[in-house]
Amino acid sequence: MSIIADKKWKQFVLEGRTDIDIRKNVLDSWKRCKQLGVSHDREEVFSRVSQLDFVQRRQQNSELIHAALPVMQDLYKRLKGGGYLLLLADAEGYLVEMVADRKSQTIADRSGISIGARWKEENVGSTGLSIAIQTKTAMATSGNEHFCLALRTWDCSACPIFVDGKFVGAFDVCRMGPGNDLRELSTLAVAGAHAVSERYKFNLMKSKEQVLSHLLSEYTHKFTKNTGIITFNKQGIELYKNEYANDFFKILKLEAGNESLVNFIKKEPMEIEVEGKRYLLNREEVRNMDEELATVIFIKPQNIVTVSKIVNNQDEPVFDSKNLAFQKTIKTAIKAAKSDACILIQGESGVGKDFMARFIHKQSNRRNNPYTAINCAAISRDLITSELFGYEGGAFTGAKPKGSQGKIEASNHGTIFLDEIADLPLDLQATLLRTLEEKHVVRVGGTTAIPVDVRFLAATNKNLKELVEKGEFREDLYYRLNVFHVKIPALRDRMEDFETIFTSIIATSCKKAERKMIEFTPEAIHLLQQYSWSGNLRELRNVIERIVYLHDEDHFTENDVQEYINLYPSNEKLDEQEYLSYILRKSNGNRAQAAREIGISRSALYRKLQKYKIE
Numbered sequence: 001m002s003i004i005a006d007k008k009w010k011q012f013v014l015e016g017r018t019d020i021d022i023r024k025n026v027l028d029s030w031k032r033c034k035q036l037g038v039s040h041d042r043e044e045v046f047s048r049v050s051q052l053d054f055v056q057r058r059q060q061n062s063e064l065i066h067a068a069l070p071v072m073q074d075l076y077k078r079l080k081g082g083g084y085l086l087l088l089a090d091a092e093g094y095l096v097e098m099v100a101d102r103k104s105q106t107i108a109d110r111s112g113i114s115i116g117a118r119w120k121e122e123n124v125g126s127t128g129l130s131i132a133i134q135t136k137t138a139m140a141t142s143g144n145e146h147f148c149l150a151l152r153t154w155d156c157s158a159c160p161i162f163v164d165g166k167f168v169g170a171f172d173v174c175r176m177g178p179g180n181d182l183r184e185l186s187t188l189a190v191a192g193a194h195a196v197s198e199r200y201k202f203n204l205m206k207s208k209e210q211v212l213s214h215l216l217s218e219y220t221h222k223f224t225k226n227t228g229i230i231t232f233n234k235q236g237i238e239l240y241k242n243e244y245a246n247d248f249f250k251i252l253k254l255e256a257g258n259e260s261l262v263n264f265i266k267k268e269p270m271e272i273e274v275e276g277k278r279y280l281l282n283r284e285e286v287r288n289m290d291e292e293l294a295t296v297i298f299i300k301p302q303n304i305v306t307v308s309k310i311v312n313n314q315d316e317p318v319f320d321s322k323n324l325a326f327q328k329t330i331k332t333a334i335k336a337a338k339s340d341a342c343i344l345i346q347g348e349s350g351v352g353k354d355f356m357a358r359f360i361h362k363q364s365n366r367r368n369n370p371y372t373a374i375n376c377a378a379i380s381r382d383l384i385t386s387e388l389f390g391y392e393g394g395a396f397t398g399a400k401p402k403g404s405q406g407k408i409e410a411s412n413h414g415t416i417f418l419d420e421i422a423d424l425p426l427d428l429q430a431t432l433l434r435t436l437e438e439k440h441v442v443r444v445g446g447t448t449a450i451p452v453d454v455r456f457l458a459a460t461n462k463n464l465k466e467l468v469e470k471g472e473f474r475e476d477l478y479y480r481l482n483v484f485h486v487k488i489p490a491l492r493d494r495m496e497d498f499e500t501i502f503t504s505i506i507a508t509s510c511k512k513a514e515r516k517m518i519e520f521t522p523e524a525i526h527l528l529q530q531y532s533w534s535g536n537l538r539e540l541r542n543v544i545e546r547i548v549y550l551h552d553e554d555h556f557t558e559n560d561v562q563e564y565i566n567l568y569p570s571n572e573k574l575d576e577q578e579y580l581s582y583i584l585r586k587s588n589g590n591r592a593q594a595a596r597e598i599g600i601s602r603s604a605l606y607r608k609l610q611k612y613k614i615e
Contacts, residue, residue, distance in 0.1 A: 006144040013040040013147075025135065026145050029126035032134070033147045036122045042148045044112035047123040049094060054116040061090045063207075063233060064161070064169050065097050067200035071192055072099045075173075079188075085113070085154070086192075087172040093120035093133045096169075107176060111150045127151055128189075129172040132158035136167055138193075140186045143177040153177065157185035159193035163200045166237065171196055208239045211286055211294045228299030231286065239294055248279070248299050277301060280334075285368060323494035329486060336484035337363035342436070344421075344481045345459040347488030350538030353459035356488055357417040366455055370414035372407050377420035385428060389435075391444035408441050411454050421458040421481065422467055429474045436480050456481065491536040492596060498529050505541060509548040516554050518547065523558040531565055532597040577612040580605075584614065 011017045012030055020027065033040075049057060058065060068088045075086060076099045085104040088097035095115050100108055108114070117123070121130045125147030131139040140157035156174040160167055171193040173185050211231055228245030232238045241249075251274050272279055279299055286294045321327055336343050337360045345353045354373060361371045379387055390406030408416055418424070424432065435441050436456060440449040458481045467473035491498070502525065510517050520528075533539055547556065547564055580598075587593040595605040608614075 009144055009147075022145075025131060025139065026126060026141065029121060029131050029134070030147055032121055033125045038122060038125045038147060040125065040147055040149065042125070043150045044110075047118045048114070048116040049118070051116075054094075057090065057094055057116075058096055061096050061169070063200060063203060064088070064090060064196075067203055068097060068161075068169075068171065068196045071171075071195045071199065072097065075099075075188065075192060076101070083176045085174040087113075087119070087129060087158075087174065088169060088196075089119050089129060089133060089172065090169045091167055092118075093123070093130070094118050104174070104176060107153060111153070121147075124148060124151060127154075127158075128156040128174075129158040129170055132160050132170045132172075136160050138186065138190055140182040140189070142180075142182060155180040155182060155185060157182060157189040159186075159189040161193045161197050161200070163197055163204065163237070168200065169196075204233070204237065204239075207233060207293065211239050226301060229296060230299075231294045231296040233294050245297075245299055248274070282363075321494065322496045322500075323489065325489045326494050326497065329488055332484070333360050333486050334363050336360070336486065338365070339484070340455050341483040342456045342458065342481045343484040343486055344464075345457060345486045345488065346464075347459075347461065348490050348534075348536055349461045350536035351488040351490060352537050353461075353488060354417065354419060356486060357415075357419075357457045357459060360457060360486075361415040361417075361455075364415065364455065366414050370411045371417070372411040372414070373417040373419060374407050375419045377423035381425055384424070385431075386444050388428070389431065389441050389443055392446040403443060403446075406441065406443065408435060408454055409443075409450060409452055412452050413454075415455045415457060417457045417459070419459050420461075422460040422462040422464060422473060426472075426474065429477045433474065433477045433480060436477075491533045491540065495529055499525055501537070502528065502540070502544070505544050506548070509544050513548050515548065518551065518554060518556050520556045521558065524556050524561055527558045527561045528565070530598065534597070577614070580608055580612060580614055 008020045008022045009030075011020050012027075013034075018027070018031065048054075065088070072086045072088065076084075080101050081103070082101070083103045084101065085108055086099040087095055090096050095113075095117050098108075098113075098115050119127070119129050119133065121134055124130055126141065127146050128139045128141040131141065138157070138159040140155075142155050143152045146152045146154070153176055154174045155177040156172055158170050158172040161169045161171055171189055173188045173192065175185065211233075226244070228242060228248045230238065230241040230245040230249070272281065279301055282298045282300065284296050284298070286296050321330065333343075333356060343360060345356050347353055357373065358371065361367060374387065376384065386404070386406065388406050388408055390404055390409050393400060393403040418432075435452070438449070439453065440451050442449055464473055464478050464482075468475045468478050491501075502520075506518060506520075535542070543564055551560065551564075553560075580594075583594045583597050584591070587597060591605060591609075592602055595602045598605065600608075
């Protein structure tokens with residue numbers, strides 16, 4: 001057989017004959033090789049990826065390698081010393097794993113066979129492995145059936161590996177020829193590929209269970225009927241998809257043409273339009289400690305802008321906003337989060353600037369790296385320098401002998417949030433500016449510049465421009481921080497969201513207090529909406545906390561409101577005329593401020609003043 005095959009090979013490559021009597025799949029492969037311009041006298045394999053690309057490729061195929069290695073090692077123990085070479089190729093034909101004994105390794109080195117080599121017909125000609133990769137069917141070839149001289153010392157048999165119908169790679173069993181029983185090689189290859197596939201599916205099932213458990217514990221708040229959720233592993237194999245996502249991708253598949261679903265959802269988070277509706281596709285990596293488990297895609301309709309769970313030390317609720325100003329704020333935050341530039345967050349005290357900072361960090365590419373928040377107004381002048389920039393050993397009395405890194409250095413590759421930035425002393429503003437410009441810190445008492453890669457977020461409830469004009473804040477630092485500007489509206493300016501926000505916080509607080517959900521009458525809610533909420537969300541949470549722990553009933557009516565918030569200047573309810581007069585006095589006659597305090601428009605206030613003839 002070997003001599004006959006050799007003769008036919010010479011007739012094909014040297015004489016150009018195609019009417020030779022040889023197996024059809026081998027002849028078809030030879031023809032493809034000739035059309036591709038493959039040189040038959042190639043004496044070594046030379047097409048391989050760079051070391052960096054190979055490392056990335058192994059990472060991409062980690063599930064396949066993890067499943068195959070035990071199979072290859074077990075087979076190697078049984079065949080050791082017999083001159084066998086075991087190869088594992090990924091779906092694109094690159095060798096990602098190889099096991100050989102001393103005898104076969106010597107010949108493999110001579111032929112240039114090593115991990116990282118590409119094993120497709122255009123690279124190595126016709127072999128059992130290259131044909132199996134091309135045709136997705138099992139294939140055994142003897143040495144003289146190989147197209148290139150470099151590989152004609154081997155006999156081999158390869159079998160594709162499928163997992164749930166998807167081609168993920170191929171398993172190849174090679175042995176130095178001639179005289180090998182190709183049926184034996186085929187049996188080994190098919191059994192090996194089947195074992196790899198079964199281990200792959202078993203590992204996939206374990207991974208799926210782990211991912212679903214993680215999703216249920218960490219992302220339960222996102223499992224809503226209006227949010228599509230789909231997860232897939234690093235190889236693009238789907239692990240979970242809810243009904244909303246299934247319906248969405250049925251429509252999307254029709255519009256995406258031939259582009260595969262997996263490749264499509266692996267793109268960066270984006271807004272797309274499907275059948276006249278806009279959706280935000282937001283991508284997050286599911287990790288357990290340092291291990292990447294899977295990727296999850298959240299699909300959200302854009303008629304309502306939803307802020308993903310904004311988390312601080314407490315368990316904060318999800319806010320769905322109907323307010324156009326707040327929708328614009330969230331869209332700006334999401335877009336700005338993708339940049340590494342500074343963001344200045346402004347808004348009244350208590351509006352949730354710290355929650356917004358965490359939200360931006362979670363939306364950014366730094367989400368899996370440190371997030372550090374520091375209140376510039378809460379730390380004394382003497383301590384804030386070392387708190388931010390760190391110090392060297394012996395820099396001051398009481399300093400640690402080995403020194404300590406500061407918050408900026410500790411946030412390397414992550415995000416640092418500087419709250420109440422307006423209260424940062426002027427001399428420290430200059431130091432901070434230098435850090436922003438030169439991307440390094442120098443510890444107190446030190447001289448070494450330590451490189452840092454940190455994204456800065458800053459927040460204030462003060463007007464920085466006015467402080468700049470007064471010389472109380474550096475103009476250059478202001479412009480450095482204010483690359484992106486995110487302004488959070490006050491709670492009183494988004495009253496259309498009040499009931500949703502209120503209900504969410506009540507539900508969270510009742511659960512934490514382990515008590516039955518309190519039901520509020522519409523009249524009570526309406527009365528709460530009339531309150532000014534000058535302390536914004538912070539004040540609202542405080543009031544709810546008091547209600548949850550002090551209100552004994554499961555129902556809450558308008559008669560209970562006055563007990564928890566000071567709607568009026570005394571416990572006696574005033575009529576509307578007295579209330580308006582009181583608010584005007586409280587605001588020193590400022591009618592715009594009075595309207596905000598009451599929670600109505602200025603024109604409505606003027607009508608009421610005219611009605612009661614209040615000057």
